[in-house]
Amino acid sequence: xxxxxxxxxxxxxxxxxxxxxxxxxxxxxxxxxxxxxxxxxxxxxxxxxxxxxxxxxxxxxxxxxxxxx
Numbered sequence: 507x508x509x510x511x512x513x514x515x516x517x518x519x520x521x522x523x524x525x526x527x528x529x530x531x532x533x534x535x536x537x538x539x540x541x542x543x544x545x546x547x548x549x550x551x552x553x554x555x556x557x558x559x560x561x562x563x564x565x566x567x568x569x570x571x572x573x574x575x
């Protein structure tokens with residue numbers, strides 16, 4: 507699991523971990539934009555976390571790709 511927290515007043519770009527191949531992260535929660543839930547993001551990719559928000563990701567262990575809604 508990866509937890510991103512931005513308590514500041516501006517958007518912050520976080521780099522998602524890329525320690526496995528392929529590193530696909532599924533967004534489980536984004537308190538600023540619920541449309542991001544269930545979307546996949548690649549490891550090493552910048553994730554723009556909005557001001558005063560939290561995002562939670564889990565590693566897509568099988569490297570499966572799911573369609574983005």
